[in-house]
Amino acid sequence: MAKPMVVVDDLHIVYRVYGAGGDRGTAATALLRIMGRKTRGNIREVHAIRGMSFVAYRGDAVGIIGRNGSGKSTLLRAIAGLLPPEQGNVYSTGEASLLGVNAALLEDLTGERNVILGCLAMGMTKQEARDKYQSIVDFSGVGEFIDLPMKTYSSGMGSRLRFAIAASKSHDVLLVDEALATGDAEFRVKSHARIEELRAEAGTVFLVAHNLEEVEATCNRVIWMERGQMVLQGEDVIGIIDKYIEASGGAPVARDPVTRERLGSTPRVHAKA
Amino acid sequence: MTDDKRSRRSRAADRASTREDGRLSAPGRLQQGEDVPVGDVLTAGLPAEPLAEYAAAHGLRPSAARPPVRSYLRQLWNRWSFIMAFATARNISMYTEAKLGQLWQVLTPLLNAGVYFLIFGLLLKVNRGVPNYLAFLVTGVFVFNFTQRAFISTSTVITSSLPLIRALQFPRAALPLAYVIIELQQMFLSMAVLVVIVLSTGEPITWYWLLTIPALLLQTIFNVGVGLFVARIGSQVNDFSQLLPFLLRTWMYVSGVLFSIAALDVRTHRWIVTLLEINPAALYITLIRNSLLLSQRQSTPGSKPYSARLCQEWRTLGHRVGAPKKYLLDSAHCHYYANPGHFWYFAVGWAVAAIIIGFFFFWRAEAKYGRG
Numbered sequence: 001m002a003k004p005m006v007v008v009d010d011l012h013i014v015y016r017v018y019g020a021g022g023d024r025g026t027a028a029t030a031l032l033r034i035m036g037r038k039t040r041g042n043i044r045e046v047h048a049i050r051g052m053s054f055v056a057y058r059g060d061a062v063g064i065i066g067r068n069g070s071g072k073s074t075l076l077r078a079i080a081g082l083l084p085p086e087q088g089n090v091y092s093t094g095e096a097s098l099l100g101v102n103a104a105l106l107e108d109l110t111g112e113r114n115v116i117l118g119c120l121a122m123g124m125t126k127q128e129a130r131d132k133y134q135s136i137v138d139f140s141g142v143g144e145f146i147d148l149p150m151k152t153y154s155s156g157m158g159s160r161l162r163f164a165i166a167a168s169k170s171h172d173v174l175l176v177d178e179a180l181a182t183g184d185a186e187f188r189v190k191s192h193a194r195i196e197e198l199r200a201e202a203g204t205v206f207l208v209a210h211n212l213e214e215v216e217a218t219c220n221r222v223i224w225m226e227r228g229q230m231v232l233q234g235e236d237v238i239g240i241i242d243k244y245i246e247a248s249g250g251a252p253v254a255r256d257p258v259t260r261e262r263l264g265s266t267p268r269v270h271a272k273a
Numbered sequence: 274m275t276d277d278k279r280s281r282r283s284r285a286a287d288r289a290s291t292r293e294d295g296r297l298s299a300p301g302r303l304q305q306g307e308d309v310p311v312g313d314v315l316t317a318g319l320p321a322e323p324l325a326e327y328a329a330a331h332g333l334r335p336s337a338a339r340p341p342v343r344s345y346l347r348q349l350w351n352r353w354s355f356i357m358a359f360a361t362a363r364n365i366s367m368y369t370e371a372k373l374g375q376l377w378q379v380l381t382p383l384l385n386a387g388v389y390f391l392i393f394g395l396l397l398k399v400n401r402g403v404p405n406y407l408a409f410l411v412t413g414v415f416v417f418n419f420t421q422r423a424f425i426s427t428s429t430v431i432t433s434s435l436p437l438i439r440a441l442q443f444p445r446a447a448l449p450l451a452y453v454i455i456e457l458q459q460m461f462l463s464m465a466v467l468v469v470i471v472l473s474t475g476e477p478i479t480w481y482w483l484l485t486i487p488a489l490l491l492q493t494i495f496n497v498g499v500g501l502f503v504a505r506i507g508s509q510v511n512d513f514s515q516l517l518p519f520l521l522r523t524w525m526y527v528s529g530v531l532f533s534i535a536a537l538d539v540r541t542h543r544w545i546v547t548l549l550e551i552n553p554a555a556l557y558i559t560l561i562r563n564s565l566l567l568s569q570r571q572s573t574p575g576s577k578p579y580s581a582r583l584c585q586e587w588r589t590l591g592h593r594v595g596a597p598k599k600y601l602l603d604s605a606h607c608h609y610y611a612n613p614g615h616f617w618y619f620a621v622g623w624a625v626a627a628i629i630i631g632f633f634f635f636w637r638a639e640a641k642y643g644r645g
Binding site for chain 2: 055078085090116126
């Protein structure tokens, strides 16, 4: 049996949001709140993950699908160890690296410095960082813009460079949060290939994407989340995605034979089709 | 797959997609299993034993746990080149938008000192009784600025580096540490400017100058300690950054940046003055002043045998505008508040206490910094 890499055990995550509604947010109401000993009257708790349990094994690529606000990104951040659980726990082997769409490293600095700093932050030595530098730049395809500050990059260029930096090292657990959404067609091909490699290097990849084709093309398992809970999960990638599309009111997609072959699903007749 | 299972699944799907009551959760309590779809599909593939035991059996550790102190320190040591590269890169990028560029690193402290000299030296004449007031003031401003800037920048380091923290795993203490090193690099430039000013006011170069090295080292250690401390506070209490400027301004006024604490004329509650003298900022300022400025060493109260007559002379004649240097140095014949011979012990004590308390305080919240 494959080695487990991530164990999520009855996980609950609660966000505490300050200044959410409650009063009109004026100085007078703030004073009244303090005077009236109504401590922290304007805190709102948002129960983002409500009891999830699953195990991901070595070599798994797990796709997480669900509507906006269903808790997908929260789940990734919890796996990465960035959010302390309210109840339950997340166990993982070694380091989990989260690659988010907003993970601009240091906006003011040039791409070049970002590459070096990113490598060093991941624990490489100076020499290793210098050795990897060229391959990272080549992979990102940023080209001559590498010596411009990262804030001048288009969102696509930025996310390509970030992915290239993070993917330059093999991670035990790599969490990809829509980071590939802004890439162009050529970059998608490259990043899929790299994710495959990372899986082969005994890693586990989690992928959050609204692009379901992306999930189908990359993942061997799917978790469908809704309102912080699991609706369906399993290795029947096509089946679960079809159910998800159905629940969202769309019609099932027709897939090319190659995808069906790869995912090992048999053609099915859908009720709404 | 049986028909029964399939219909159960789609029921779960329908339920999830059609419920629109709009509430995310009831605040204040955990809801468990409220609308978890029943069925073995969700638990398929889960091991039979409790998951916590299963994880432990396979050597998995809680993701959000902080590492033990020793391995944390080792990780931090391994990221040393990251810390240095980060500090240098930040330092360079700080002024890239300005036309004068890196020149501001020298101009900022110069302008600072100029403003204080104009107001407190020329307009208010607080300089009375202090020999070589210009050098005295500029040293104080630069040394205090080091601690002040370290305070301000580390108080926001976690929030301003959130993307980096969320993207990559590294010991978070590397960030406040890097920010203090940025300020240290800035301090080196300030020291170069300071040396020029000090020499131009007629102070001689002596072996005592070497004492600035241990003094700056201790101040840096102290700054790292408080930097770690305020980094955690700043990450958790948003009100802190509003309060900080007032705290720092008060601290500056009581730390003898603009006037000489040792030369205050206080008859009752002398212990308050003693406390002011051994507060860390005043202490590091005094140590560096005494290393660089001969006029300060010569005029330190208690450095010469007590003489009521000479002390009184300094209090009267020495405090006149344009008093001759002879009277200004006579403060050496007055009583001291805190024994200057103990200053180095206090300086070491503050540095050690700050770094130990700051480190543990910061480390204890290590798992929470990504939360933002």
